[in-house]
Amino acid sequence: MNFADLPGFASTTEERGETTVVVETARLRDAAEFLRDQRGFNFLSDIAAADYLGWNERTVAGYWGHRGGRDINRPGSWGLAKKPEPKAKRFSVSYHLIAVVSGARGAPRVRLQIWCDDGEPVPSVVSVWPTADWHEREAYDLMGIEFDGHPNLTRILMDDDWEGHPLRKDYPIGGEPVRFSGAE
């Protein structure tokens, strides 16, 4: 399937049998409507946001020692065999789409992807696929993606008064505030 005529089309890659189509963030809703109405992608499986902070910064394996000696907490063998391609922006949001036709044998799948930086608004696709409602709330809650035009963008899994977005790479594990400590 050719995606070059998609509104806001940026690039497409075919890897491991999966098609990824990257579009401009600002034109996401146009692209989504086009895919639903013209290409039959009526079913939004999932919205997955990923944080690429620190991507590509891990050392390459095999370099154990340096001038200050060996850091036993960061053994070189935990590093990468080779460095991955750098990413353009910090966050990616992937929309996994499939065309549901009753009784079909085989159906195309596509990953619609956009890239955004911290605080950059992403158009909401709730008007295109109603199921995006909770998926977008989850991406906002756990990853801090700001969806523009979402009717009810509130936290969904964490408490309403939670601070920070736990799935970000700069959010430490075990870093939640201690409550009911009796210290107050």
Next chain:
Amino acid sequence: MTTAARRQAPIYTGTRIPSPIPSVLRVDPALREDDDILEVNFGPNHPSTHGVLRLIVELNGERVEGVEAVIGYLHTGFEKNMEQKTWWKAITYPERIDYLSFQINELAFVLAIEKLLGVEPPPKATWMRMLLSELSRIHSHLIWLGTGALELGAISLLWYCFRERDAVLDLFELVTGVRMHTRYFQAGGLAEDIPPGFFMECRKFADMFPGRVDEYEALLDRQAIWLERTKGIGLLSAEDAIALGQSGPVLRASGVDWDLRRVQPYLAYDQVDFDVPVYFNGDVYDRYKVRMDEMRESTRIVQQCLDGMPEGPWILDDRKIVLPPRHELHTSMESLIHHFKLVTEGYRVPAGEVYVALESARGELGCYVVSDGGSKPWRVKFRAPSFVALEATATTVAGSLVADLIAILGSLDTVMGDCDR
């Protein structure tokens, strides 16, 4: 009505998805002025919520006029935790997400790792994975049926279903050594060979089970209370189901013939013979019928797996990702090094991103994995079918009675661990 006529007739016309927020049903403002609207907190600790789900329900008498689902009480951060573990240690996590069809969850993640690694497990492992997936489906549906019927007052069914569920758990124990959260699938195949006694015991179960499903149906299908409380309740049209991302039995009960095992066959599902049950009324009763038929179809697949189980190795002989056999550790220096490296550091998975989707007991289970080429996952995201199913609460319960709310919620078959992750 004949099947052909039912195929023609829509479940309802137009859409019932609330606007502007698809997952929240708001009380009509005119109604709020005229009548007494009672706001009730349903849950989070209510036995029929299968975990901890809170529904804020607004009632006009016994009629549900507004509903909002509040989730997150079981959020434990599985996805964050998996980023901290090496690939093969992270395999233990997905099972605990959906603790009723745990083998299928484990399979999704293992298939994602294998897709990134570009390896193909030996046929015996593929067929055994398929067999255990179907037993998991039976296990999950049995718990759904037992608890779902219990909530509507058919208490005896719970004990019958749990009797058979225990038989399934016995089979899991026989193969893997544990009853739940088995961690039997490894990247590259299975953790251990299949013990010889398993096939006989499994065949006994597969011969016995279809008769038991008939017994359950005999208990429910002619019972006036059951029919009264399930037929025509919780309607969801095919268009609304697709728009709300519903999959699995809920979608098939709305008349959509859609099963990922058939649409995009994974494992060896293209080599076994099974039917996809489809019903057309989109109500609680049809969702029950779909699951009953699925238990029979799963048993058919189990039978075929037993007949067609290939001989040969159960795991790849690739020392870069698979532990060497135990006995070699005493004699081979190289094996010892491989073992040490795999256990301490784990294997590295080439950089890339994959989305693996398969048909769990609850519908499309997706696993999105990003690797940076290191020994730990960069990002893991599960498309949890229970999470999506709860989005349909507002659409399905609109205008129903509060007692039906429990039947409808049960028919969506949500597991809160899966929903909140």
